[in-house]
Every structure is written in structure tokens, then in C-alpha cells.
Amino acid sequence: MKTKIEKIFKEKFGEGGTLYASAGRINLIGEHTDYNGGFVFPGAIDKVIMAEIKPNGTDKVRVFSIDIDDYAEFGLREEDAPSQGWARYVFGVCREIQKRGGVVKGFDAVFAGNVPLGAGLSSSAALESCFAFALNDMFNDNKIDKFELARIGQSTEHNYCGVNCGIMDQFASVFGRKGNLMRLDCRSMEYEYFPFNPVGYELVLVDSKVKHELKDSPYNKRRESCERVAKRLGMDTLRDATMEQLNAVKTDITAEDYFRAKFVIEEKQRVLDVCDALNAGDYETVGACMYATHEGLSKDYEVSCEELDFLNDVAKELGVIGSRIMGGGFGGCTINLVKNELHDKFIEEVKVRFKDKYGHEPAVYDVVISDGARKVED
Numbered sequence: 001m002k003t004k005i006e007k008i009f010k011e012k013f014g015e016g017g018t019l020y021a022s023a024g025r026i027n028l029i030g031e032h033t034d035y036n037g038g039f040v041f042p043g044a045i046d047k048v049i050m051a052e053i054k055p056n057g058t059d060k061v062r063v064f065s066i067d068i069d070d071y072a073e074f075g076l077r078e079e080d081a082p083s084q085g086w087a088r089y090v091f092g093v094c095r096e097i098q099k100r101g102g103v104v105k106g107f108d109a110v111f112a113g114n115v116p117l118g119a120g121l122s123s124s125a126a127l128e129s130c131f132a133f134a135l136n137d138m139f140n141d142n143k144i145d146k147f148e149l150a151r152i153g154q155s156t157e158h159n160y161c162g163v164n165c166g167i168m169d170q171f172a173s174v175f176g177r178k179g180n181l182m183r184l185d186c187r188s189m190e191y192e193y194f195p196f197n198p199v200g201y202e203l204v205l206v207d208s209k210v211k212h213e214l215k216d217s218p219y220n221k222r223r224e225s226c227e228r229v230a231k232r233l234g235m236d237t238l239r240d241a242t243m244e245q246l247n248a249v250k251t252d253i254t255a256e257d258y259f260r261a262k263f264v265i266e267e268k269q270r271v272l273d274v275c276d277a278l279n280a281g282d283y284e285t286v287g288a289c290m291y292a293t294h295e296g297l298s299k300d301y302e303v304s305c306e307e308l309d310f311l312n313d314v315a316k317e318l319g320v321i322g323s324r325i326m327g328g329g330f331g332g333c334t335i336n337l338v339k340n341e342l343h344d345k346f347i348e349e350v351k352v353r354f355k356d357k358y359g360h361e362p363a364v365y366d367v368v369i370s371d372g373a374r375k376v377e378d
């Protein structure tokens with residue numbers, strides 16, 4: 001990828017610029033917890049967006065996307081927004097830096113990536129973080145702090161790409177560190193690194209490639225359930241709620257709200273349990289928590305679907321140590337913690353069995369926890 005980027009940069013813009021990269025991400029555990037003031041537990045992966053960038057002395061940005069094979073040129077004022085979707089990520093990052101008082105001047109860039117698009121690994125956050133990190137280094141003496149870089153990516157999604165996302169993806173992409181996951185407290189925004197060196201295991205993503213479009217805004221409904229229960233408990237969020245407290249109001253709330261809140265309370269505890277297990281190098285417990293999360297997402301929170309439950313069942317049957325839905329649900333990926341010796345068999349079987357049942361093969365990605373945003377070289 002690096003060689004290709006350098007070759008094309010040279011053809012299009014001449015002499016070499018500087019190479020930067022940022023990563024996609026996984027979330028090991030902690031689902032639907034962000035808007036409940038709980039914890040998420042992401043890490044950056046060995047799939048990246050890489051860009052070669054050089055100031056061009058003008059007030060124009062000229063950028064070429066190798067993967068989409070498309071070129072965009074735009075100015076740096078609000079009315080200069082490009083029409084291509086992919087270019088709006090780059091433009092948005094420039095504008096969000098400017099809005100915060102940062103400097104962005106004209107530059108030339110060529111970029112490519114190997115984060116699968118729309119597979120739940122957050123290629124968009126990788127793209128935003130790569131450019132945010134680069135422009136901070138190139139024009140701002142790295143004066144913008146890393147949290148602000150993540151927020152710049154998040155605001156780009158909100159204001160230029162129509163995606164109302166949380167902060168986790170950009171946080172993971174910016175802060176990622178090889179061999180570490182990060183527990184982010186979505187209430188205080190404090191974070192802590194935990195070692196993740198699953199010797200003897202691999203992380204495997206299985207993308208069902210289905211996305212069920214649901215009519216009645218299921219995400220909003222889940223949120224509303226959580227808010228209702230929190231209110232009943234006299235709390236802002238379910239963050240500090242316990243099962244004892246929930247059980248004490250069980251008769252005052254609907255069964256549906258009860259099970260939604262139960263999942264959130266248990267999921268918060270599972271993140272903490274996984275952190276303890278990682279500190280003890282106990283990957284069996286990590287895996288058991290992943291299965292428990294799947295069960296909760298499927299039965300209590302009801303955001304799974306037939307295909308994801310099938311993937312989870314196959315993993316369990318084959319002896320995969322941990323498996324669960326990753327992401328909001330209703331389609332997308334499962335994340336699996338697989339023993340090395342089972343890896344090839346698992347991938348083969350899951351592909352065949354899924355295809356037999358649903359008519360198409362799932363996509364499978366091996367991931368390794370790696371560094372986030374960085375300068376690759378001068």
C-alpha cells in the first residue's frame with residue numbers, strides 16, 4: 001500500500017510528502033453502553049488508511065483516493081464543500097480544525113486503505129483520524145490535543161457526512177496502541193489502557209453482510225427504555241444502577257424496560273470483569289463474557305437477528321472461546337476470540353455453513369490490536 005501511494009503521489013504531485021496512517025477499530029465488549037454513561041472497550045487494528053500529504057503553497061486542497069479512483073479539489077471555506085462523499089470526510093476534518101482556531105493551508109494528498117468499508121470496523125474514523133493527525137502535525141505543531149482530534153473526526157461525521165455517531169470510533173483510532181485495548185468511561189471520558197496479548201488466540205471478525213432496515217427506530221426505542229428506567233430510579237443514566245435497585249422497581253416498569261435495563265447494568269459489569277480477566281491473562285473468562293454479552297444483546301436487549309445468532313451458535317459449537325455481536329446489531333459482524341489451532345477450521349466451517357443457510361458467504365477478517373494515528377515516515 002505504501003509503495004503504491006508513493007508511486008501515485010509522485011505521478012500526480014511530484015516530489016514526496018509525508019506519510020501518515022490511522023487505524024480502524026474493534027470493540028471487545030461494552031455494547032449499547034455509551035449512551036448509558038457506561039464503558040466501551042475498543043482497540044485500534046492492523047487495518048489502516050494511509051495518506052501521503054504535502055503542503056502545496058495554495059489555498060486549495062487536491063486529494064486523490066486510490067481505492068475509489070477519484071480526484072477532488074476544493075477550497076477551505078464552508079461554501080467550498082466537495083460533492084463526493086469520500087472527499088467530504090477530508091473537507092470536514094479541515095473545516096473542523098479551522099472552526100477550533102487551528103490552521104489548515106492548501107495541500108496535496110494521495111490516500112488508500114485496507115479497512116473494509118461499511119463492515120463495522122470504522123473505515124470512516126480511520127480516514128478522519130489520519131487527516132486530523134496529519135494536519136495537526138503539518139500545520140499546528142501538534143498543538144491540538146488528541147481528544148480534540150477525535151472530536152474533530154466525530155464533528156466531521158455529524159456536520160459533513162450526516163452520521164450522528166458517538167466518540168468511540170475516533171477515540172480508538174486516535175489513541176490506539178499496539179497490544180492494548182482502552183477502557184473509555186463514556187461519562188467522565190477518562191480512559192485506561194489494558195494489555196491485550198492473547199497469545200495462542202486470534203481475533204476474527206465475521207461479517208454477515210446483512211443489515212436489516214427496521215421501521216420503528218429501534219435504537220431510539222432502546223434509548224428511551226433506558227432513560228425511563230433511569231428516571232424511575234432517580235438517576236441521570238443507568239451508569240450507577242444495580243440489579244437490586246432495578247429489581248426493587250420491577251413491578252412499576254414494563255417487562256420490556258426491565259430487560260433493557262438489565263442488559264445495560266450487566267454489560268457495564270462485564271466490561272469491568274473483562275478488564276480484571278485481562279490483567280490476570282485469563283482469556284477463558286474474557287471469552288465467557290463475550291458469549292454472555294451476545295446472549296444479553298439477543299434475548300434482553302433484542303438487537304440481534306437470525307444471521308448473527310446463527311454465527312454465534314456455530315462459533316459455540318466449534319469451540320470458539322468467545323463470540324458476540326459487535327456494533328449496534330440487526331446485522332453486521334460478530335467478533336470472535338479463536339484458539340490458533342481452531343482458526344482455519346472455524347473460518348472454513350463458518351463460511352460453508354452460513355452460505356448453505358443464507359445463500360452468501362460472510363466476509364472474514366483477522367485483526368491484530370495495533371497502533372492508531374501516527375506519522376509513518378518523513
Ligand code: ADP
Pocket residue numbers: 049065066067068085086087089111112113114115116117118119120121122123124125127163
Ligand atoms: P465504516 O463502518 O467503515 O466507517 P462508513 O459508511 O461510516 O463505514 O464510512 C465509509 C465511507 O468512508 C466510505 O463510503 C467512504 O466515503 C469513506 N472511506 C472509507 N475508506 C475509504 C477509502 N479507503 N478510500 C476512500 N474513502 C473511504
Ligand code: MG
Pocket residue numbers: 122123124125
Ligand atoms: Mg463509519
